[in-house]
Amino acid sequence: MTEILVVGEAANEKLQPVVGELLAAARSLSASTGEEVSVAIPSAGGDEEISSEAIALGADRVYMIRDPLLAEPSLDAQVAAIETACRQIEPSTVLVGRTPAGRDLGPRLAFRLGVGMAQDCVQIELDDATQRVAATRPVYGGNAVARMIFKDANPQIVVLRAKVYEPLEPDSSRKGDVVAIQANLDASVIQTRLVETVNREAEGVRMEDAPIVIGGGRGLGGPEPFEMLEDLAKLLGGAVGASRAVCDAGWLDHSYQIGLTGKTITPGLYITVGISGASQHMAGCSGAKSLVAINRDSDANIFKEAAFGVVGDWKNVLPSFIETVRELVKS
Amino acid sequence: MPLKIVVCVKQVMDPETPVSAFKIDRDAKRVIPAPGIPPVVNGFDENAVEAALRLKDGGDAEITVVSAGDNFVMDVMKKPLSMGADRMVLVQDEAVEDLDGFATAYTLAEAIKKLGEYDLILCGRQASDWDNALVPLGIAEMLGLPCITMAQKIEVTDGGVIVERAMSDGYEVVEASLPALVTVSNELGEPRYPTLRGIMTASRKTPDIWSASDLGLDRARLAPSLELADLFVPVSDRQCEFIEGEDEADAGRQLALRLREEKLI
Numbered sequence: 001m002t003e004i005l006v007v008g009e010a011a012n013e014k015l016q017p018v019v020g021e022l023l024a025a026a027r028s029l030s031a032s033t034g035e036e037v038s039v040a041i042p043s044a045g046g047d048e049e050i051s052s053e054a055i056a057l058g059a060d061r062v063y064m065i066r067d068p069l070l071a072e073p074s075l076d077a078q079v080a081a082i083e084t085a086c087r088q089i090e091p092s093t094v095l096v097g098r099t100p101a102g103r104d105l106g107p108r109l110a111f112r113l114g115v116g117m118a119q120d121c122v123q124i125e126l127d128d129a130t131q132r133v134a135a136t137r138p139v140y141g142g143n144a145v146a147r148m149i150f151k152d153a154n155p156q157i158v159v160l161r162a163k164v165y166e167p168l169e170p171d172s173s174r175k176g177d178v179v180a181i182q183a184n185l186d187a188s189v190i191q192t193r194l195v196e197t198v199n200r201e202a203e204g205v206r207m208e209d210a211p212i213v214i215g216g217g218r219g220l221g222g223p224e225p226f227e228m229l230e231d232l233a234k235l236l237g238g239a240v241g242a243s244r245a246v247c248d249a250g251w252l253d254h255s256y257q258i259g260l261t262g263k264t265i266t267p268g269l270y271i272t273v274g275i276s277g278a279s280q281h282m283a284g285c286s287g288a289k290s291l292v293a294i295n296r297d298s299d300a301n302i303f304k305e306a307a308f309g310v311v312g313d314w315k316n317v318l319p320s321f322i323e324t325v326r327e328l329v330k331s
Numbered sequence: 332m333p334l335k336i337v338v339c340v341k342q343v344m345d346p347e348t349p350v351s352a353f354k355i356d357r358d359a360k361r362v363i364p365a366p367g368i369p370p371v372v373n374g375f376d377e378n379a380v381e382a383a384l385r386l387k388d389g390g391d392a393e394i395t396v397v398s399a400g401d402n403f404v405m406d407v408m409k410k411p412l413s414m415g416a417d418r419m420v421l422v423q424d425e426a427v428e429d430l431d432g433f434a435t436a437y438t439l440a441e442a443i444k445k446l447g448e449y450d451l452i453l454c455g456r457q458a459s460d461w462d463n464a465l466v467p468l469g470i471a472e473m474l475g476l477p478c479i480t481m482a483q484k485i486e487v488t489d490g491g492v493i494v495e496r497a498m499s500d501g502y503e504v505v506e507a508s509l510p511a512l513v514t515v516s517n518e519l520g521e522p523r524y525p526t527l528r529g530i531m532t533a534s535r536k537t538p539d540i541w542s543a544s545d546l547g548l549d550r551a552r553l554a555p556s557l558e559l560a561d562l563f564v565p566v567s568d569r570q571c572e573f574i575e576g577e578d579e580a581d582a583g584r585q586l587a588l589r590l591r592e593e594k595l596i
């Protein structure tokens with residue numbers, strides 16, 4: 001019996017949030033294939049709790065891949081560890097999260113195993129006709145959608161976009177077994193070395209977690225108007241984000257960028273000002289529940305996705321909007 | 332000895348093509364090129380060319396640009412030469428047009444082997460057609476090279492490379508020994524504009540053209556590894572409610588009231 005294997009990315013002895021999403025996707029696929037769902041966690045040891053967490057989130061089995069080389073954060077070591085596990089387990093399907101590590105790990109694993117893979121997928125299912133995995137993904141910056149079906153080589157490797165599948169409610173009564181795999185990696189697998197990590201701590205609410213995000217675009221004309229957006233964000237307990245045009249121009253740091261090659265946000269409300277709504281921008285905010293657009297061009301693409309829109313110059317629209325919000329929030 | 336740099340560059344449909352001009356032939360499962368909008372060099376690949384040129388500005392380097400495809404628009408493809416690259420190799424063949432990431436990586440890895448010596452291979456972080464970010468990792472795996480993705484800064488030291496990798500909230504510093512493959516992101520900074528002199532120099536250069544058989548490519552390895560079952564333009568069923576007022580300022584006020592009514596703020 002083959003199984004569906006989820007790559008259990010972990011940091012600081014905790015599973016990454018994306019692993020819960022992968023498990024949910026794996027469970028929905030296994031409902032069609034009848035296969036078991038397992039998780040492979042590369043680890044240097046000493047983190048037993050992590051396996052209970054994986055089981056509670058839907059795993060039938062947890063493979064703890066052990067190797068001293070996994071003590072240091074090294075993608076090279078993780079790729080080699082997962083490769084070793086795949087050769088032993090021979091899963092039908094491998095699910096990887098599209099995280100900074102996963103989007104490199106998936107392709108590297110596929111090239112090593114000599115099989116195909118699908119990058120940045122938003123949906124997976126069993127194709128009725130072929131009984132193979134069908135993966136759906138946005139392409140051309142989100143302008144188009146492709147549905148692809150795996151040919152007969154296993155494993156079928158899918159890199160799944162984050163924040164698309166809802167994790168299952170953790171159930172601590174679920175049972176599963178834990179299996180150790182000794183990877184016996186050779187030190188030569190490590191070809192790159194992490195020297196340093198430099199984090200820019202965002203002030204206030206993190207954009208990824210914010211209930212409300214205010215996004216500014218090239219239409220704002222420069223960095224100064226972003227202070228108004230900051231005011232508005234503070235009033236609403238939200239965070240400020242931006243289009244790539246703004247970050248490339250140096251008005252804001254790249255950590256503010258929302259979109260295909262920036263951050264993915266899923267707020268209840270996303271208010272955009274002077275953003276045209278290019279597909280690559282929309283790719284990062286399609287999970288927003290309500291979208292509001294202020295833009296002076298009534299044909300701007302952003303209005304095709306917006307729930308509420310004002311056609312006008314932000315210089316006229318925004319001050320009265322912020323004032324009214326201030327009054328409403330006070331009352 | 333000059334630092335030998337290879338930059339992989341792809342010709343793609345202009346990603347700024349207006350949504351209204353973006354059309355798909357669903358039966359053929361391919362995009363119909365928008366009339367009057369020429370293709371471009373993939374944006375991140377221009378960043379990679381820029382990265383190579385900065386290394387050349389700071390020392391002795393020789394930059395070879397490599398691309399695989401068939402319907403090249405020469406004026407478009409010559410841009411890296413106008414920017415200052417030394418040489419261009421086009422693997423131009425019907426057999427290598429529209430390949431998937433696996434077959435493209437195989438083709439480019441073979442082309443790079445044929446080039447011979449290299450210290451550093453630079454690629455864009457992803458091609459703006461399928462946004463795959465797949466090919467560079469494949470080239471690195473096939474050539475057995477260290478691979479560092481998402482560079483915003485590249486420094487070459489004696490026998491090694493130190494890369495700042497753009498992360499969503501900052502960056503990582505990663506090092507490897509040469510030869511190595513590095514992919515470049517737009518955080519590196521704007522690619523330079525070709526100078527008039529650069530354009531003149533480029534106009535006198537002719538790319539080397541290699542065919543699939545020049546590289547001895549195994550046709551079986553050019554077949555796609557997944558079957559494209561469907562390609563379509565997603566339809567949005569959202570309807571925008573336009574908020575109006577006596578003037579634009581009033582519309583701003585009305586918008587706030589409407590959002591309150593919907594309990595969104």
Ligand SMILES: Cc1cc2nc3c(=O)[nH]c(=O)nc-3n(C[C@H](O)[C@H](O)[C@H](O)COP(=O)(O)OP(=O)(O)OC[C@H]3O[C@@H](n4cnc5c(N)ncnc54)[C@H](O)[C@@H]3O)c2cc1C
Nearest residue numbers: 217218219243244259260261262274276281296297313314
């Ligand atoms: C591979 C790739 C990846 C990309 N990734 C991303 C990404 O992650 N995120 C991203 O955002 N982009 C990304 N882009 C870029 C994207 O294609 C667009 O170029 C970018 O989103 C445009 O930003 P913008 O909407 O701010 O600017 P523009 O498209 O220039 O739009 C400005 C808007 O402001 C309006 N405006 C102007 N003046 C005013 C005024 N006074 N009042 C009101 N409105 C006004 C205009 O009508 C216009 O609609 C990517 C592109 C590529 C090729």
Ligand SMILES: Nc1ncnc2c1ncn2[C@@H]1O[C@H](COP(=O)(O)O)[C@@H](O)[C@H]1O
Nearest residue numbers: 339340399454455457458463464465466
């Ligand atoms: N046909 C090609 N010719 C040359 N370089 C390519 C080609 N396809 C991809 N690349 C390189 O690989 C990078 C990533 O492409 P992709 O994996 O398709 O997203 C691009 O930015 C290019 O540097």
